[in-house]
Amino acid sequence: MEEIARNCKVPPHSKWICTANHGFAPYAQEELRRMFGSVKSTMLVPGEVFAASLQAMPEDVQHRLRQAPPIFLRHTFLVDWEWCPGETEEVKPEDWLEPLRKYLMADFRLPGAKIAVQARKSEDGLWSGTALELKDRLQEDLNDVSVADFVVRDADWIISVFAGADRVYAGVAHPQDNLSDWSGGAIRFRKEEGQISRAKFKLLEAESAFGIPFESFREALDIGAAPGGWTSFLLERGLSVTAVDTGKMHPSLLSSPKLTFLQRNANRVKFKENQFDLLVCDMSWSPKLTAKLVTELLYSLVPGGTVIVTVKLLTKKPMALIQEVTDLFQEARLQVQRAKQLFHNRDEITLYMIKY
Numbered sequence: 127m128e129e130i131a132r133n134c135k136v137p138p139h140s141k142w143i144c145t146a147n148h149g150f151a152p153y154a155q156e157e158l159r160r161m162f163g164s165v166k167s168t169m170l171v172p173g174e175v176f177a178a179s180l181q182a183m184p185e186d187v188q189h190r191l192r193q194a195p196p197i198f199l200r201h202t203f204l205v206d207w208e209w210c211p212g213e214t215e216e217v218k219p220e221d222w223l224e225p226l227r228k229y230l231m232a233d234f235r236l237p238g239a240k241i242a243v244q245a246r247k248s249e250d251g252l253w254s255g256t257a258l259e260l261k262d263r264l265q266e267d268l269n270d271v272s273v274a275d276f277v278v279r280d281a282d283w284i285i286s287v288f289a290g291a292d293r294v295y296a297g298v299a300h301p302q303d304n305l306s307d308w309s310g311g312a313i314r315f316r317k318e319e320g321q322i323s324r325a326k327f328k329l330l331e332a333e334s335a336f337g338i339p340f341e342s343f344r345e346a347l348d349i350g351a352a353p354g355g356w357t358s359f360l361l362e363r364g365l366s367v368t369a370v371d372t373g374k375m376h377p378s379l380l381s382s383p384k385l386t387f388l389q390r391n392a393n394r395v396k397f398k399e400n401q402f403d404l405l406v407c408d409m410s411w412s413p414k415l416t417a418k419l420v421t422e423l424l425y426s427l428v429p430g431g432t433v434i435v436t437v438k439l440l441t442k443k444p445m446a447l448i449q450e451v452t453d454l455f456q457e458a459r460l461q462v463q464r465a466k467q468l469f470h471n472r473d474e475i476t477l478y479m480i481k482y
């Protein structure tokens with residue numbers, strides 16, 4: 127470690143490479159501060175990726191993040207190898223690739239396992255090629271280790287490497303210990319032919335991040351549904367959908383026998399009691415008015431029904447806003463299962479709630 131880490135200090139308790147959506151790193155840092163006390167951090171990609179030293183042991187950090195999943199911290203990996211050059215040296219990639227290879231070769235967990243290599247980099251740094259080229263290079267370097275398979279998904283172990291401006295960080299972890307098994311938590315979906323809106327990616331991501339079994343629902347209410355990305359997703363999962371929007375739905379949806387479209391203001395609609403078992407709302411509207419609207423429609427949702435709402439963060443104090451809005455939902459007998467800024471959320475978060 128000493129030879130490899132050279133003149134770098136071993137972290138006090140644990141060091142993590144942390145990632146949030148662009149511009150939201152300060153809130154991810156705040157979440158860590160609230161959980162673990164003081165956080166010493168260094169920004170690696172402005173507003174997005176940072177190295178954080180925490181006064182807590184790795185197992186403790188992982189346990190607490192599992193118990194109370196963060197909203198803004200999208201991805202993290204434990205640094206167990208770190209390299210930085212001496213002051214006067216001109217650095218070549220081999221200077222750190224070779225010790226990194228040795229560190230990985232010595233890892234007894236890797237031979238025979240399914241390994242995903244996830245490489246990222248800062249804009250101007252110790253690796254001048256692309257992140258993909260770095261990943262390929264690392265995989266080539268690991269050919270001597272009898273890895274069962276290099277995979278992208280369902281790995282036994284993930285090798286994470288971040289090549290920063292003046293340091294390289296690496297770690298080996300189980301996918302479930304990184305908050306997301308996607309590199310940096312950036313979950314990608316292929317855009318389908320004829321896809322109505324990119325908003326569909328939010329529900330696809332919610333399905334996988336929250337483990338929501340959409341096909342188990344019967345009848346959904348989609349508020350603020352146009353042009354119909356979410357509605358199309360719900361129809362594909364076999365649900366009957368009542369879609370409400372003042373705007374127009376995409377014509378390709380209108381012939382669906384399972385769709386009822388009400389072109390109206392959402393505060394002017396009436397339904398039967400307990401008509402739906404799923405209510406989704408993606409209105410890009412004032413968060414408090416959205417909360418009011420959704421809670422006033424809760425009579426139409428069965429007890430035990432699921433609610434998914436996006437909450438716009440139109441303020442410089444998102445933590446306080448999220449608290450206020452979740453309080454409003456909780457007062458209306460909605461239990462918040464998860465609040466999370468999905469990779470596909472822009473200036474918003476997604477709430478996953480159950481009516482009790």
Ligand SMILES: C[S@@+](CC[C@H](N)C(=O)[O-])C[C@H]1O[C@@H](n2cnc3c(N)ncnc32)[C@H](O)[C@@H]1O
Binds near residue numbers: 322354
């Ligand atoms: C972000 S878009 C929804 C995108 C949609 N989830 C999709 O997947 O295509 C927000 C929609 O909310 C609708 N909206 C906003 N306020 C509304 C209201 N009071 N009643 C009905 N629809 C409303 C807008 O017309 C707009 O179509």
